[in-house]
Amino acid sequence: MYSDSTYVRVKDKLALFSDTSACWEWPMSKTRAGYGQLTYREDNSTKLAYAHRASFEIAKGPIPDGMCVCHTCDNPGCFNPSHLFIGSHQQNMADMASKGRTKKGKSYPIGDAHWAKGRRKEVQGSNNGNSKLEEADVIEILRSSEKNVRLAERFGVSQTIISMIKKRKVWAHVSPSV
Ligand SMILES: [Zn+2]
Structure with a gap:
């Protein structure tokens, strides 16, 4: 379960x-x-x-x-x-x-x-073969005040991914304060 x-x-x-x-x-x-x-x-x-x-x-x-x-x-x-x-x-x-x-x-x-x-x-971060983002990218996304659409363009991922990262639904193990 x-x-x-x-x-x-x-x-x-x-x-x-x-x-x-x-x-x-x-x-x-x-x-x-x-x-x-x-x-x-x-x-x-x-x-x-x-x-x-x-x-x-x-x-x-x-x-x-x-x-x-x-x-x-x-x-x-x-x-x-x-x-x-x-x-x-x-x-x-x-x-x-x-x-x-x-x-x-x-x-x-x-x-x-x-x-x-x-x-x-495997799912803890950039070890994941399907992951396009690195942990450093995620930290930058979390700290950024740019719009999701801009971030999505910049990092080459969908806006959904950006929004999920910001809501801490994915990459939740990455802390922006490190
Ligand atoms: Zn099938």
């Missing part, structure tokens, strides 16, 4: 799509492995939420402990609940192997080290 705000944010994004046969590509940031991701604050730390897992829970209810949410479409960035099903780690790995997604010669990590669990560090 993620934070309530996480489900609200995912519901917002679910509302953007209607064609249940198509893949619904997560429109925000993704993990290096291509999964839609969100972060939220809990117990004074930044936690990672997977968009496809949150989407599954919204549409179909809680995910049993230790189970994976798998994609029938083999598209990790998809969060269309009708493309998602519950599987065990074993099923998930067998499924991926059958689809050629396992890497030859590499053993698969299990438990918390499993790729599907994600690495919190």
Whole structure:
């Protein structure tokens, strides 16, 4: 279970799509492995939420402990609940192997080290492969009194991202006072 705000944010994004046969590509940031991701604050730390897992829970209810949410479409960035099903780690790995997604010669990590669990560090900032911004940029954005539209132009990102940064919805671990 993620934070309530996480489900609200995912519901917002679910509302953007209607064609249940198509893949619904997560429109925000993704993990290096291509999964839609969100972060939220809990117990004074930044936690990672997977968009496809949150989407599954919204549409179909809680995910049993230790189970994976798998994609029938083999598209990790998809969060269309009708493309998602519950599987065990074993099923998930067998499924991926059958689809050629396992890497030859590499053993698969299990438990918390499993790729599907994600690495919190990946979303903590510029380590994130999809991130266009560096922490220094975020600090500058937070300190700036320029209009969002100007900042968006200057940093080559959308105004939504700028606004989310200013509202501390993303990059919340970056403090402007450092
Ligand atoms: Zn899909």
